[in-house]
Amino acid sequence: MSTIQNNLDTIKASIPGGVTLVAVSKTKPISDIQEAYNAGQRVFGENKIQEMVSKYDELPKDIQWHMIGHLQRNKVKYMAHFVDLIHGVDSLKTLKEINKQAQKHNRIIKCLLQAKIAMEDSKFGLSFSEIETILSSDIVELPNIKIVGCMGMATFTSDTSQLQKEFSSLQRFFDTLKEKNPQMTILSMGMSGDYPLAIENGSTMIRVGSSIFGARNYNP
Numbered sequence: 213m214s215t216i217q218n219n220l221d222t223i224k225a226s227i228p229g230g231v232t233l234v235a236v237s238k239t240k241p242i243s244d245i246q247e248a249y250n251a252g253q254r255v256f257g258e259n260k261i262q263e264m265v266s267k268y269d270e271l272p273k274d275i276q277w278h279m280i281g282h283l284q285r286n287k288v289k290y291m292a293h294f295v296d297l298i299h300g301v302d303s304l305k306t307l308k309e310i311n312k313q314a315q316k317h318n319r320i321i322k323c324l325l326q327a328k329i330a331m332e333d334s335k336f337g338l339s340f341s342e343i344e345t346i347l348s349s350d351i352v353e354l355p356n357i358k359i360v361g362c363m364g365m366a367t368f369t370s371d372t373s374q375l376q377k378e379f380s381s382l383q384r385f386f387d388t389l390k391e392k393n394p395q396m397t398i399l400s401m402g403m404s405g406d407y408p409l410a411i412e413n414g415s416t417m418i419r420v421g422s423s424i425f426g427a428r429n430y431n432p
Contacts, residue, residue, distance in 0.1 A: 216244060217251035219424045227418065231411055234278050236403075236421030238263065242270050244425050249275065257299070257419055261287045268294050280419055282336050285309040293317045299363040299400055299419075300326045302336050304346050307357055314356035322360045324400055327385070329378040330367040337364070340385050347393055361398030361416075362386050366406060375406050379413035386414065 258264035259281025276296040292313035328337025402410025404423040
C-alpha cells in the first residue's frame, strides 16, 4: 500500500461519516493526485486557479474540484466551467462575478462564505454581520450561485484554547444561520493540524494536505 493511500485510509477511519475530506493538492504533482484518486479520493482542493485548471485538464473528470484559496474575481472565468465548490467567497461583488461566469456555462456554482475568525491580519474573510447582510440582500437575483455554507480558517497556533474559541464561535453563528437558511449545510473548518478539534466543533468538511501528501515543496 502506498504512503498516500495509507494516509488517506488513516484519516478517513478517524473522521465521522458525515464529514467530507477535501484532499488539498496544491503544489503536488499529477502523479500524487492520481495516486489519491486510485485510493478512492474524489474531492480535491487547490488554492491557485491556473494550477487547478491544468490539473483538471489532465485528470479524471469525476473529480470534484474545490477552490480553497483567496479568490481573485478576474480569474473566476477560467474555472467556471468545472469548479464544484468555492470556499473563500468574501464579498457580494465576488458572488456576482461567480454568478455571471456560471451563467455563461449554464451551471449553478456552490459557494461558501468565508468568515474571519482568526486573530491574524493576514487572513481574509467577512465579519458575522457582513455575512448576515449578504444573506439578506438580493442574492435571489443571482440564480447561478448557491450559498451552501460557511468556511473559516483558524489562527495558525498550537494554542488549543484559542482554536477552540474560534471554531466554537463560528459553529454557534452557523447554527443560527441554518435556522433561516436551510440550504446552508456545510461548515468547512479544520486542516491537517487542527481538524479533530474542528470536527468536535461541528465542522462537516475538512481541508487536509500535508497529512495526506507530505510536506509541500514550494520551490519545485
